[in-house]
Amino acid sequence: MEVKNKYVAMKNHIDGAPNESDFSICEELLSVKLQPQASDDVHVLVQNLYISIDPGLINRMKTHSSTHTSIPEASALLPGQAIEGIGVGRVVDSRHPDFKAGDVVWGLLSWGEYCVVKAGVLLQKLDTSFGFPLSYYAGGVLGISGFTAYVGFFKVCKPKKGEKVFVSAACGSVGILVGQYAKMSGCYVVGCAGSKEKVDLLKEKIGFDDAFNYKEENDLSSTLQRYFPEGIDIYFDNVGGEMLEAAVENMNSSGRVAVCGVISEYTDSLRKAKLDMVQLIYKRIRIQGFISLDLMSIYQEFISTTTQYLQTGKIKAIEDISYGVESIPKAFLDIFRGNNIGKKVVRIVEGDHALH
Amino acid sequence: MEVKNKYVAMKNHIDGAPNESDFSICEELLSVKLQPQASDDVHVLVQNLYISIDPGLINRMKTHSSTHTSIPEASALLPGQAIEGIGVGRVVDSRHPDFKAGDVVWGLLSWGEYCVVKAGVLLQKLDTSFGFPLSYYAGGVLGISGFTAYVGFFKVCKPKKGEKVFVSAACGSVGILVGQYAKMSGCYVVGCAGSKEKVDLLKEKIGFDDAFNYKEENDLSSTLQRYFPEGIDIYFDNVGGEMLEAAVENMNSSGRVAVCGVISEYTDSLRKAKLDMVQLIYKRIRIQGFISLDLMSIYQEFISTTTQYLQTGKIKAIEDISYGVESIPKAFLDIFRGNNIGKKVVRIVEGDHALH
Incomplete structure (x- = not known):
C-alpha cells in the first residue's frame, strides 16, 4: 500500500x-x-x-x-x-x-x-x-526549545540566586522559557522583544521582572543601563549583533554570555557583533556558543524537571x-x-x- | 634622612x-x-x-x-x-x-x-x-607575564595532548611562555610575530613548531588555514582585532580562546573584533577574558613548577x-x-x- x-x-x-x-x-x-x-x-x-x-x-x-x-x-x-x-x-x-x-x-x-x-x-x-x-x-516546552533553554541556562550560564539575567528574543520559544527558569532560580530577569503585545505578555503573564520593545530604543547600551542599573550577570543571547555588543558593555565582572542563536546575523553574513575585547578581559567575561544536542545525557533530567514544573504550574x-x-x-x-x-x-x- | x-x-x-x-x-x-x-x-x-x-x-x-x-x-x-x-x-x-x-x-x-x-x-x-x-x-618568566601565561594556558585553555595551539604576539613576554608550556603539554604550537628575527627565534631557539610574520600576510584567515590544515583547538589571544576574527574562522569544534590582551585595540577604541557568532555557536567556541591576579591561589604552584622547568632547561x-x-x-x-x-x-x- x-x-x-x-x-x-x-x-x-x-x-x-x-x-x-x-x-x-x-x-x-x-x-x-x-x-x-x-x-x-x-x-x-x-x-x-x-x-x-x-x-x-x-x-x-x-x-x-x-x-x-x-x-x-x-x-x-x-x-x-x-x-x-x-x-x-x-x-x-x-x-x-x-x-x-x-x-x-x-x-x-x-x-x-x-x-x-x-x-x-x-x-x-x-x-x-x-x-x-x-x-x-x-x-x-518539552521539546528542543525547552531543552535548549534548560541546557543553556543551567549548564552554560550556571546561574546563582540574585543574579541579573537579560534575555533577547524573550518571547521566542527558547527565551520565554529561559526567563521562567531564571525566575525559578531566584534571578532578576529582563527580556526584550519586538512589540508591545510581546512585552506585555512577558511582564503580565510570564513573570519577567521587566521587558522592553527594542524597536522603540535608539541606543541599546543606554537602554540596558536603564534596565540594569546594577549591571548584567548573565546574557542569554538569541539575536547577536548590536544587542550582544550592548550587553557586553553592560556586563558585570565574571559575566557569562550563552550564545544560543543570532537570528539578526543568520540572514546577513556581514552583520557581526563588534565586541569590546578590552571589557571582555577586564570584566572576565565568558562567551560560550553551545548546541543543546551535545548534552543529550541530561535529556531525562530536563524532561522530569520540566514536567514537574508544568504540572505544578510553575512554567507556562x-x-x-x-x-x-x-x-x-x-x-x-x-x-x-x-x-x-x-x-x-x-x-x-x-x-x-x-x-x- | x-x-x-x-x-x-x-x-x-x-x-x-x-x-x-x-x-x-x-x-x-x-x-x-x-x-x-x-x-x-x-x-x-x-x-x-x-x-x-x-x-x-x-x-x-x-x-x-x-x-x-x-x-x-x-x-x-x-x-x-x-x-x-x-x-x-x-x-x-x-x-x-x-x-x-x-x-x-x-x-x-x-x-x-x-x-x-x-x-x-x-x-x-x-x-x-x-x-x-x-x-x-x-x-x-617568574613574574606577572609568566603567571599570566600559566593561568591562561593551563586554567583557561585547559589543553589536551595533541591539540593545535595558536599564539599571537608570540615573541612577547606572555606569548613566548605560552608556546613553551604548550610544547611541554604535547601540543602542536604555531606563533605569529612582527619580524623575521622574531619568527626565527620562535622556530629555532624557543621550540615553536612553526611561526609566521603577520606583516607579510594579506588574508589572515587563509594564512591560519595554511598553518593549521586540521584547525585550531586553542587560541591564546594577545592582540584582538582581525587576528581574533581569523582564528575563530579556523577554530575546531569545542575550540577555546583565552583573551589575555588585545594590544591592537588598546590604542584604537574603534578597532574591534567582528566575530562570526554563527561559527561561535555551531563550533561551540568558548571565548574567555581573564585576569591572572584573580588566581593568586595558584601562584605558588606556578612558581614551583616554572622554577623546575627553568632549572632543567625546559623553559627559556x-x-x-x-x-x-x-x-x-x-x-x-x-x-x-x-x-x-x-x-x-x-x-x-x-x-x-x-x-x-
Whole structure:
C-alpha cells in the first residue's frame, strides 16, 4: 500500500533573507511498508504529527556554512529534497529493533507528512503518559526549545540566586522559557522583544521582572543601563549583533554570555557583533556558543524537571500553531519577521493523530 | 634622612597611541623612614630594582576605561603622580608586620626609584634562594607575564595532548611562555610575530613548531588555514582585532580562546573584533577574558613548577632590558611598536642592588 506524501523542499539554496518563493510543496508516493535492509541501514517510517519551526535551520539552507559540518543534525540541506526538521510523529513501520508501529517518537523528521528516518539519526520514543499535548514535545516546552533553554541556562550560564539575567528574543520559544527558569532560580530577569503585545505578555503573564520593545530604543547600551542599573550577570543571547555588543558593555565582572542563536546575523553574513575585547578581559567575561544536542545525557533530567514544573504550574507553555504542510514556509518566514509569540509549531495531521 | 626619588608621571590622560611627550620625569624628596601610622594604613617603603613594562597599563592611562573598576591594581592613573607598575624591589622601611627592611618583594610598585606601598596593595616577599636573576620575578618568566601565561594556558585553555595551539604576539613576554608550556603539554604550537628575527627565534631557539610574520600576510584567515590544515583547538589571544576574527574562522569544534590582551585595540577604541557568532555557536567556541591576579591561589604552584622547568632547561627566559627610570617611557612605547623581543623590563638600580 502506498500513501501520498506531501512535503516542503527548497527550490534553491538560500543565502540571504528567505522568501516564500524559495520553497515548493512537493508530492511523492511512499510505500507504508519498509523493504528489508542491511542491518547497518535500518529505517523507521514515521508519520509526522507536529513539526518544530526553528530559525537556526536557515543555516542548513545556505550554500556554505560552518554549521554544515558541526553535527549530523545540521548538515547541508539539498534543493528538491524534503527539508529536515525536529518534530513529533508516530511510527508507521519499523525495521529498527528499538521502534515498532504505533510508537510516538520525537527526533529529526521532515517538513512533510511522512519521513523515513535512518539509523543513527536523532529519534527517541516519547513517554506520553503525562497527558500533555504532543506539540509540547515537538519543539516547545518539552521539546528542543525547552531543552535548549534548560541546557543553556543551567549548564552554560550556571546561574546563582540574585543574579541579573537579560534575555533577547524573550518571547521566542527558547527565551520565554529561559526567563521562567531564571525566575525559578531566584534571578532578576529582563527580556526584550519586538512589540508591545510581546512585552506585555512577558511582564503580565510570564513573570519577567521587566521587558522592553527594542524597536522603540535608539541606543541599546543606554537602554540596558536603564534596565540594569546594577549591571548584567548573565546574557542569554538569541539575536547577536548590536544587542550582544550592548550587553557586553553592560556586563558585570565574571559575566557569562550563552550564545544560543543570532537570528539578526543568520540572514546577513556581514552583520557581526563588534565586541569590546578590552571589557571582555577586564570584566572576565565568558562567551560560550553551545548546541543543546551535545548534552543529550541530561535529556531525562530536563524532561522530569520540566514536567514537574508544568504540572505544578510553575512554567507556562506558549505556543503559536499553524496547520498543515502548506503552512510551513510561511511559519518559517514569520519567525524572521518576528510574527510568532512563543513556540512556532506546525500541526501536520488533523484529528486524533491516528494513521488512517 | 631623605633621598631623591626620580619617577615617571603622565602629563595628561592618554586616549590614543602613547607618545614620549605624554610622559615627564619628575623628582621629589622622600624620607627613608616612614612615619607611624594608624594600623589600618600601614605602609612599606620600597626601593625599586626592576620594573615590568606591560602594554595593558595603557588602559589605566585613559580618561575612561572599563578597566578602572575591574581590580584595585587597574584603577585609573592620575596625571602628575608616579605611574604604578608591577616590579621587584627591596624594602627600605616598613610599618607593616609582614615586611622588614632588606626583604626582597614583588608587587605593584612604581615607575620610579622608590615607592610607598599601602596595606592591601599587591606585595609579596620573594624567595630568591634559586639564584635566578631578580628580573625574572619582576615581570618575566617568574613574574606577572609568566603567571599570566600559566593561568591562561593551563586554567583557561585547559589543553589536551595533541591539540593545535595558536599564539599571537608570540615573541612577547606572555606569548613566548605560552608556546613553551604548550610544547611541554604535547601540543602542536604555531606563533605569529612582527619580524623575521622574531619568527626565527620562535622556530629555532624557543621550540615553536612553526611561526609566521603577520606583516607579510594579506588574508589572515587563509594564512591560519595554511598553518593549521586540521584547525585550531586553542587560541591564546594577545592582540584582538582581525587576528581574533581569523582564528575563530579556523577554530575546531569545542575550540577555546583565552583573551589575555588585545594590544591592537588598546590604542584604537574603534578597532574591534567582528566575530562570526554563527561559527561561535555551531563550533561551540568558548571565548574567555581573564585576569591572572584573580588566581593568586595558584601562584605558588606556578612558581614551583616554572622554577623546575627553568632549572632543567625546559623553559627559556627571553628578556629585553633597559636601564634607568629615564628609559621607561621609551620602553613602554617600544612595546606598542613591536620593538621588544621577550619580556621588557627596566632595571632601575645599577650594581648589587643594595641601598646606598
